[in-house]
Amino acid sequence: MGSDSNRVAALVSKWALEFKVRYMGVSSFFLRIETVQLATGLLLSQQRYLKDILKRAGMVDCKPVATPVSSAKPVEGPVVPYADPTHYRSLAGALQYLTVTRPDLSYAVNRLCQHMHAPTTADWAGLKRVLRYVNGTLNLGLHISCSESLDIHAYSDSDWAGNPDDRKSTSGFAVFLGKNLKSWVCRKQQTVARSSTEAEYKGLADVSVEVTWLVSLMQEMEFPVISAPKLWCDNLGATYLCANPVFHARTKHIEIDYHFVRDKVAKNELQVHFISTKDQIADIFTKPLSSLRFNTLRHKLNVLASQPCA
Template identity: 75%
Template structure:
């Protein structure tokens, strides 16, 4: 890619003299991802891939739901092993690839993949709900629009001790370049956090590593950020911990590699800011949400329906 079409064409011609290649023109459909042109950008969708997943799961005619994970927790502990674990793993793996253009599925798919070793009938019920949500949002995809800004900023969040089985926390982040979402993550933390501040601090360390790599990449391709990237966190304790070394006395047990985020702040390579929970976009990656809240955050992640 490049801003000078003649130089791009020249490079393609040089490659063609050495390798057997073919210019297939503007992108349309590649590796299950469909590219649709918009008036101000493109939409990346996996509509046909979703239809294939629904056929494999036998849920083509299922009834849609508004969210992939229910907010209400079931009191029934159904530990009956699922009859066909291979089928469960196959569908879970397919859904994992779907998150390439559907960040709104990240938390739900993360939960499903944690149960791949020994899925139960309750896990299959959760998967069917995710598929019902996918059915209702068949035409949705990730929008990439023209942006005047090259500012890099990220939202980081954590759900403290959200896993009832091992009490580990779930971290999530969303990184934007200008107005476009370019990378995101939902993952369970490696160790149990003793406080919400510790859980949020660990999540900040994860996104700090991602942003550091992105800054390096942007510099290599000739688009260095004009200012230090901003990280937005909804935990005051974690933001203070990034700037005040006095707080380190309370976190002696925290693994050393997490403390590098404070060094980045001290060197003015990153800026950590507080943001209210209601404005925290990464909330969608860490916990189940009610329908209205989920739809609001999904829209802010630039996930929308394909044009008619």
């Protein structure tokens, strides 16, 4: 699909010289992803798949909630194994595929999947909350529209020592091409960070790899990147560390792999800038948020409701 029908037809003709191609009309439903035509572009929706998951869980008529993860501190209590771990794994795995079009679920699903091996009743309660949130947001999807700009900009954030069990940090990033969200990630870091600066620096290294791949892909598709991609981070220490190696004595313990981003900045292939926490879009991938904050960031990720054009 594309905004230029002539270029789309030319590309399909080239494919036909190498592969067997059959035109099946305008895409509407593929790999359980529905494309909804809007006046402002396309909406990628998995509403049918969502309803199937709710039916499997027996929660079609459950009461909706405003956020997938509660922002309140969990109540300490005895650890009780969940009676049917296979059922838990099946539903958590199904929710993973939802993050293809629902980046707002990334943090919640990441937390659920960390307990696949031995889920507890508390984990099951968390999974049911995600399903309740899903039930109230069935009409949401990822919005894609025409963009005059091909500039790449990314937001990176980390929640330092946010995991109470092993004190590892959670990183997340969102990469935009123009005004469209192209890729996003929420993951727990592999090692324990000794400071918030180190946790943020590791997160910047991860997003710089993703951005480098995207630049390479665009060049291969003959879409040259005019300006260096911009990375936005809400930690001043991490932004300074990317551009200035004066903190060498404090960073000897950081693995060499994470200094990849510093090398990119030195070559002017990336720009790292500071952004205030209130404007940090990737905040939604690293921690539980209030409903007001969550809804604001969800909208900035272009997760919108379907409103078919007349």
